[in-house]
Amino acid sequence: MPRPTTNAVSTMIARIRSHQRTYAFRPTTGRSTRRRTRPIARRLSMMMLVSSSSLTGMTPSIDGPIRRLRCSLLFAARAMAGCIEVGGRRPVPRIPATRTSTRIMTVEDTTGAMLPPPLGSPVAAVAPRPWYRDRVSVAVLVLVSFLLAGVASFYTVPAQWVGRILPGNSVVDVGAVALKPGSARPTDDRVQASDIEIFEPEGKILFTTVAVDDQVTIADWVRANSDDAVELRTREQVFGTRTSAEQRERNLELMAVSKESAVVAALEYLGVEAVVESGVGFNGVVEGGPADGLLEVGEIIVAIDDDPITGLESLLELLTAIDPGTEVQITLEDVDTGELRAQPVTIGAHPEGREGGFIGIMDVTVRAVDADLPFELDIDSGSIGGPSAGLAFTLTIIDLLTEGELTGGGKVAVTGTISAGGTVGDVGGVAQKARAAEDAGAEVFIVPVDAIADAESTTERLRVKGVATLDEAIEVLAERGGDISELALQIDGVTAE
Incomplete structure (x- = not known):
């Protein structure tokens, strides 16, 4: 086939x-x-x-x-x-016979090779147990919640509560103010000059600040007992009788005076007579002092006996030469009316044992008239208050207006008030400022001579130098390599003799 x-x-x-x-x-x-x-x-x-x-x-x-x-x-x-x-008609379904069967299932260990069951599989998946029904999970959650609450309380609960729990710490009991390290910022970008040449330095002069916190927490209280850079004081010790707003306004006023004194002191050091001084004013009288009840705020001291008083230096020079107990005639000028009057005052001894006489006036200011200069200098202090940046601004102006590196190219932190004549005055919070200067990478910290111990108490690496005048501050910079060979300005018509 x-x-x-x-x-x-x-x-x-x-x-x-x-x-x-x-x-x-x-x-x-x-x-x-x-x-x-x-x-x-x-x-x-x-x-x-x-x-x-x-x-x-x-x-x-x-x-x-x-x-x-x-x-x-x-x-x-x-x-x-x-x-x-x-019969050729549409097929009719045949009902199949019902049969019974027995299914035998065995359990085998196929953990390593088992694949997830397909969709629609009769094998039911075992649902996981909810976490909130697991005692261990609930216990861990509660423990973590308590820990987080404790940490949050440590940084938010007022320290006064600790004083109530642990009696004996009176500072916390009566309400405390914490002094903490503030900041150390460059000053060269805060000085603006016009119509005069500027020499941008490579080194930096830093002015330091103190952070005053009147909302003291438990963390601040603990840190104050373990860190010398954090100090707790009573509110009266920091603000006196002023409110926080009044103290803030007062600090801004002091900063304004400090900036004016810094400009005058810097230009005077460079040989430029920036102002003409004509007397010494004051904003307070020491209670129980020689001038208490005799001199009034709003008057200007223009002479002692027959010797004229033009500024703070001339006043200090005369008082140093007068023995305590001597009666003198102080000539006063009313700021508003210009009237003169003579007031006899018996000179007292200085409460700190310093040489010379003491009349007991506070917040001394110098009345001066700005000279007509061919250039302008301005200092932008922003929202920072207080007079402690005066010396730093003075050194910055000198560095910007002269060639060379006054700091030797490094970082120098500075604090201290400055008078128009170049005298460096005491400031507070030096211990906190020293820590801020060290954190900012400063190599040297120039402070008032009486604040050396405070500065050294909170720093180990920083070199602390105490000064009493602007000349001494310039010498400290020269010792560390600063260029002071050409610190002078020659401007026609305004050069000092």
């Missing part, structure tokens, strides 16, 4: 598929069996062909097997679809 060709086989398969598509079977369940019928029919047809060829030992023909397979395949397909044909 001849072998079937490829075209004949293709035709046979196509005819088989056409017979499969002529019947529409109604499924017995919700899922369609049509897609399963076709591949099963193909497998059955191939099995029939193979079995026929194996029995005869010959290659099967086309027509014979096709006829036999046609009935077999149609019957098998209908049987698998669960339908029977009734």
